[in-house]
Amino acid sequence: MQHDDVIWSIINGSFCSFMTRTKSQKFCRNEFNLTGLCNRHSCPLANSQYATVREEKGISYLYMKTVERAAFPRRMWEKVKLSRDYKKALEQINTHLIYWPKFVRNKCKQRLLRITKYLMKMRKLTLKRSTKWVTVNKKVERRELRREQKALVAANLNQEIEKELLERLKNNTYKDIYNFPVAAFEKVVDDEEIEEESEEEREEGEELEEEEDMDDGEFELEEEDDEGQIEYVADEDFDESDDDIEDGEPSAESSSSEEEEVKPKGKGKAKKVRSRKRVHVQVEYEDEGQPSTSKLQLQHT
Amino acid sequence: MASTSQIEVPTWNISEIKNKNRRTELYREMKKKKRMAKIEEKKARMKEAKAKGEKAPPKGIPKTMENMRVYDETVVNPNDEEVMADEATDETAPYHTGQSEPKIMITTCDRPGSRTNKLCKEFKKIIPNSTVFYRRGLDLKKIIPQAMSRSFTDIVVINENMKVPNALVVTHLPDGPTAHFRMSNVKLTTEIKGTDGMSDHRPEVILNNFSTRLGHSVGRLLASLFNADPNYVGRRVVTFHNQRDFIFFRQHRYEFKSGKKVALKELGPRFTLKLRSLQKGTFDSKHGQYEWVHKRHEMDTSRRKFYL
Numbered sequence: 064m065q066h067d068d069v070i071w072s073i074i075n076g077s078f079c080s081f082m083t084r085t086k087s088q089k090f091c092r093n094e095f096n097l098t099g100l101c102n103r104h105s106c107p108l109a110n111s112q113y114a115t116v117r118e119e120k121g122i123s124y125l126y127m128k129t130v131e132r133a134a135f136p137r138r139m140w141e142k143v144k145l146s147r148d149y150k151k152a153l154e155q156i157n158t159h160l161i162y163w164p165k166f167v168r169n170k171c172k173q174r175l176l177r178i179t180k181y182l183m184k185m186r187k188l189t190l191k192r193s194t195k196w197v198t199v200n201k202k203v204e205r206r207e208l209r210r211e212q213k214a215l216v217a218a219n220l221n222q223e224i225e226k227e228l229l230e231r232l233k234n235n236t237y238k239d240i241y242n243f244p245v246a247a248f249e250k251v252v253d254d255e256e257i258e259e260e261s262e263e264e265r266e267e268g269e270e271l272e273e274e275e276d277m278d279d280g281e282f283e284l285e286e287e288d289d290e291g292q293i294e295y296v297a298d299e300d301f302d303e304s305d306d307d308i309e310d311g312e313p314s315a316e317s318s319s320s321e322e323e324e325v326k327p328k329g330k331g332k333a334k335k336v337r338s339r340k341r342v343h344v345q346v347e348y349e350d351e352g353q354p355s356t357s358k359l360q361l362q363h364t
Numbered sequence: 365m366a367s368t369s370q371i372e373v374p375t376w377n378i379s380e381i382k383n384k385n386r387r388t389e390l391y392r393e394m395k396k397k398k399r400m401a402k403i404e405e406k407k408a409r410m411k412e413a414k415a416k417g418e419k420a421p422p423k424g425i426p427k428t429m430e431n432m433r434v435y436d437e438t439v440v441n442p443n444d445e446e447v448m449a450d451e452a453t454d455e456t457a458p459y460h461t462g463q464s465e466p467k468i469m470i471t472t473c474d475r476p477g478s479r480t481n482k483l484c485k486e487f488k489k490i491i492p493n494s495t496v497f498y499r500r501g502l503d504l505k506k507i508i509p510q511a512m513s514r515s516f517t518d519i520v521v522i523n524e525n526m527k528v529p530n531a532l533v534v535t536h537l538p539d540g541p542t543a544h545f546r547m548s549n550v551k552l553t554t555e556i557k558g559t560d561g562m563s564d565h566r567p568e569v570i571l572n573n574f575s576t577r578l579g580h581s582v583g584r585l586l587a588s589l590f591n592a593d594p595n596y597v598g599r600r601v602v603t604f605h606n607q608r609d610f611i612f613f614r615q616h617r618y619e620f621k622s623g624k625k626v627a628l629k630e631l632g633p634r635f636t637l638k639l640r641s642l643q644k645g646t647f648d649s650k651h652g653q654y655e656w657v658h659k660r661h662e663m664d665t666s667r668r669k670f671y672l
Contacts, residue, residue, distance in 0.1 A: 192503045199525075203660065210667075211548060211610050211636055217428065218607035220614060225626045227570050228601065228618055237596050241620055 065133040071109035074101075079108075095126060095140070097170040104166055114160055114167050116145070116174040121185075123152065123178050125159055125171065149179050429608060434669040438576040447577070455536055456584045459517070462592035468494035469516045474501045477527035482552055484522060486633045490602065490615060491520075491589050492566045504533075504647050512537050518589055519647075522547070532637060533647065534585060540645040541655065543585055545611070545637040552633050560617065562631045565598020566591045567615070573606040578656055579672035582639055586611075600631065606672050611637040639672065 074082070081093040082101050089101035097115050098105040107113055111130040116123055125143040132139050143159055145152040152175055160168045232241060378394065381387040413420035425431070440447050451457065458464040468491050472480050476499070484496050504521065511519055516537060523531035532545040553559050569590045574583035586604050594600075599619060605612045615632030641657040656671070663671070 192505075207546075207638070208548065210608065211638075214608040214610045215612060215636075217430065218605055218612055220603070220605055220612060221628055223572055223605060224570060224601065224603050224614070224616060224618075224628060227572065228620075228626050229624065231568075232620060232623065240596055 065111045065130055067109050067111055071103055071106060074106065074109060075103075081108075095128075097167065097174065105170070112163060112167075114163055114171055116156075116171050116178060118178045118182070121182060122147075123175060123182075125156060127159060127163075145175065149175070152179075429668055432668050434666055436576055436670070438578065440575060440577060440580055447580070451580065451584065454581070454584070455540055456588040459588035460584065460592055464517070466493060466517045466589055466591060467515060468589055469507075469511050469519045470494050470496045471499050471507070471519065471521055473521070473523045474499055476522070477524055479527060479550075479552070480522055480524045480529045482554075483529050483550060483633065483635075486553055487520065487522070489562055489564075490567070490632055492564070492591055494520075504535075508535065508537065508646050520589070529635075531640075534589070535647045536585060536588065537646060540643065541581065541585060542643040542645065542647045542652070543582055544640040544643070546640055548636050548638070550633065550635040553631070556630060556634065558630070560629055560631055562600060562615070562617075563598050565595035565600050566593065567598065567600035567602045568594040568596070570601060570603040570605070572603065574604075574672055575606075576672060578639075578642065579606060581655075582611075582642065582672060602632075604637075609638060609670050609672050611639070611672070613637065 073079075079091075079101070081091050081096075083090045083092060090099055091101040091106065093107050094117070095107040095113070095115050096105055097107075097113075103109065107115070107128070111128070111133055113128040115126050117126055118124075123145045125145055127141040127143070128139055129141070132141075143155065145155055153172060156168065156171050156175065160171060231237065378387060378390050381390065459466050470484055470487050470491070472484055476484070488494050488496050504519070507519065518537060519533075519535045521533040521535075522529050523533065525531075529547055529550050532547045533542065534545070535542045567590060569587045571583040571587055574580055583604065583606070590602065599617050601616050601618055603612070603614045603616070605614070613633075613635050614630065616628040616630055618629075619627045621627055639656075639658065642655045644653045644655055658671075663669070
């Protein structure tokens with residue numbers, strides 16, 4: 064026999080395994096509890112007319128309990144699958160719980176609302192990307208940094224790049240842009256002679272280059288306003304390969320300070336070189352037979 | 365060593381002396397003697413070399429990490445036909461032969477700091493035919509199909525930590541590979557002294573020291589960001605130099621002073637990359653298939669073992 068009052072008096076007065084006492088309140092751990100509180104209204108044991116909404120694997124169900132089934136624990140709860148549509152589910156609750164107390168009906172609706180909201184949030188979160196936080200091992204970082212610096216010194220970057228570029232020049236990658244007599248260099252001739260020759264040839268090469276270069280803004284400007292003027296491009300801007308120290312810095316701690324120390328010297332050298340060279344340079348320039356390059360560009364475009 | 369004979373070996377063991385002052389003094393003395401002996405020996409050797417002229421014994425080869433490298437069976441022989449055939453048909457092959465033109469999308473992490481933004485702008489200058497996009501908190505996986513529909517061929521993502529750029533992801537579209545690099549020592553153009561403005565010519569690319577199969581695929585991926593047909597007139601050269609698995613990036617303008625001499629002028633930013641992982645296919649951190657992942661405890665057992 065089901066006696067709600069007797070059950071409640073036992074639960075309230077002596078003991079209930081689902082009850083948890085805190086300083087201020089009593090809570091209920093029973094899965095079928097509507098509110099989670101331990102009181103006469105929402106006790107699933109002491110109410111023979113009871114209903115609740117539960118979520119199982121993303122689907123919410125309405126559970127109902129009636130007095131008639133109180134004697135059959137196995138069939139005690141009537142389980143109805145609720146629609147995914149929130150409005151339809153509310154209607155379902157209304158129709159099924161039409162003779163249930165108002166308190167139960169309202170609480171069931173509130174529970175349904177809460178469940179649908181957290182299901183929505185769960186779906187959103189699973190689709191969203193999440194940041195994975197990784198610890199950074201300081202010791203390893205320090206080690207990596209040190210090894211990187213050592214590797215940089217070992218790399219000898221500028222020399223390697225120069226080597227590769229010269230290799231490309233040798234393999235005729237640049238074709239007609241540069242006109243150095245490659246075969247002649249392979250023979251061992253007197254060094255100074257070679258340099259003088261190549262100086263001249265380089266100038267020729269540059270002329271060629273300027274002619275070919277049509278789509279470059281800088282060169283365009285230069286050529287439009289000066290037909291007879293001679294421009295010496297970038298000679299002083301370039302560091303010679305022999306005195307570059309930038310990449311091969313020996314130690315990390317002093318790298319910045321060292322750069323500051325070293326660089327002014329390099330500049331000083333460059334200035335000296337410039338002043339010396341300006342005196343010596345002598346170039347012949349043929350400008351009679353050449354058509355204006357700006358017109359050439361027009362034809363191309 | 366011959367030098368040891370010159371040192372007076374003390375009859376007692378220095379570390380057994382209990383008086384600390386005396387012990388340190390003796391130790392210092394011993395050190396000094398050793399040093400002096402070494403210098404003497406060196407001087408003698410030089411003298412001998414000078415006296416003998418050309419007949420002098422040849423200098424020994426110094427031991428370096430490079431020449432003591434642990435043997436790696438995947439180091440590619442440049443004449444290996446199998447590898448050549450493989451590389452002729454891989455995903456990045458059309459970009460190396462010049463059949464298709466790269467088009468790059470550059471983006472960052474969700475909320476980039478000013479440094480990362482500046483680096484982005486410099487990337488845009490370095491890589492021809494590239495566009496910078498604000499990330500706007502979009503998933504990379506959602507960006508990829510959009511980029512593909514707009515016929516982008518690569519996505520470059522710069523990541524940062526504490527407002528310092530610290531990682532680089534390069535995804536090749538439409539079907540991989542994807543490389544994830546650690547980025548360190550970033551120096552922007554403004555922070556390097558004596559740089560010059562860069563022109564917008566298509567740069568040449570130099571890939572140095574990428575020796576193994578893995579190294580080749582990484583190098584090819586990086587090179588495929590640039591047009592296969594450089595504009596030689598611009599004299600711009602972009603270098604990816606691999607040394608001990610660190611990939612150093614530099615950009616220069618060069619000038620051939622003669623057939624034997626080149627002058628270099630640094631242009632762009634500097635940074636160092638280190639490969640973290642290489643993935644087949646486009647970016648997919650959850651279900652992606654990894655070709656190679658750096659595992660510190662398993663892989664960093666020897667200092668002389670290099671993977672690229």
